[in-house]
Amino acid sequence: MQPKHPSESRTMMTDMVLPSETNPINNLFGGELLARMDRAGSIAARRHSRRITVTASVNHVAFNQAVPLGSVLTVDAKVSRAFRTSMEVYIDVWMEDRFSGERSKANEAIYTFVAVDENGKPTEVPPLAPETDQEKERYDGALRRKQLSLVLAGKMKADEATELKALFTASAPLPQK
Numbered sequence: 001m002q003p004k005h006p007s008e009s010r011t012m013m014t015d016m017v018l019p020s021e022t023n024p025i026n027n028l029f030g031g032e033l034l035a036r037m038d039r040a041g042s043i044a045a046r047r048h049s050r051r052i053t054v055t056a057s058v059n060h061v062a063f064n065q066a067v068p069l070g071s072v073l074t075v076d077a078k079v080s081r082a083f084r085t086s087m088e089v090y091i092d093v094w095m096e097d098r099f100s101g102e103r104s105k106a107n108e109a110i111y112t113f114v115a116v117d118e119n120g121k122p123t124e125v126p127p128l129a130p131e132t133d134q135e136k137e138r139y140d141g142a143l144r145r146k147q148l149s150l151v152l153a154g155k156m157k158a159d160e161a162t163e164l165k166a167l168f169t170a171s172a173p174l175p176q177k
Contacts, residue, residue, distance in 0.1 A: 003129035009048040009079040009089075013040045017071045028067040033093065034058070037109050040077040041089040045113035048079040048087055049125040053113040056086060059145060065095065065106040072096035073106070080135070081142030085122035086114045088142045110145065 013036065021032045038055055045053040067073055073095055080090040093107035117123045130139040144163045150156035151164070159165070 001124070001126040003127040004048055004079075004082075005129055005131055006078045006080065006135045007131070009044040009077075011040045011044040011047065011077045012074055014072060014074045017067055017069055017073060019069060022069050026069040028069075028071070028073070030063055033063070033067065033073075033107060034061065034109075036073070036075050037061075037077070037091045037093065038111065040075040041091055041109075041111040042113060044077040044079055044089050045087045045115070048082060048128070049115035049123075051115035051117070051123055051125070053087070053115050056112040056114045057149065058109065058111055059088070059149060060108075060110040062108050064108070065104065067093075067095055067106055068098075070098045072098070074103075079128055080110075080130075080138040081146075082125050082128040083146065085124055086112055087125055087128075088112055088145065090138050112146075112149075 015036070017028045019026075021028055023029055038058075042053050042055065073093065075091060075093050077089050077091040079087045081088045089111045091109045091111065092105060093109075094103050095106040096103050115123050115125045128139065130136045144167065147156060147161040147164050151158050151161050
């Protein structure tokens with residue numbers, strides 16, 4: 001399979017926060033934001049794999065900023081790494097201030113999707129070829145995040161997580177007490 005670039009999977013969804021999507025203090029429900037991120041991430045994974053994709057896990061979510069009623073919200077998702085049948089999708093959420101128009105990063109998340117065939121069986125996906133510095137950084141981090149998830153789930157032994165071990169193994173010895 002030919003490698004694809006993250007930009008080929010990029011999915012941007014822009015929408016306004018409506019009253020039925022907010023909590024009693026007029027901020028977007030967290031679950032509503034998760035659903036928006038899941039939809040955008042799924043489309044990005046499908047664009048990369050050209051297969052049906054299913055959400056395998058939500059690996060990280062940061063609700064950094066409340067999103068008030070009436071805000072314009074843009075969910076920006078693209079594949080950050082492709083493994084054999086799974087894809088990590090990094091999702092940035094941007095909020096446009098309703099008065100000034102200024103954009104700020106409100107939230108972010110990392111989802112994992114698996115490509116499946118028409119019978120629901122996992123199927124291989126193309127490799128990913130990152131281009132920008134940010135894409136390369138997210139690509140490199142994806143293997144460490146995957147290994148950490150596998151170790152925490154008991155599906156990989158800690159001593160087999162070579163990328164994680166590399167974070168803690170310095171070329172120079174640690175200072176002695």
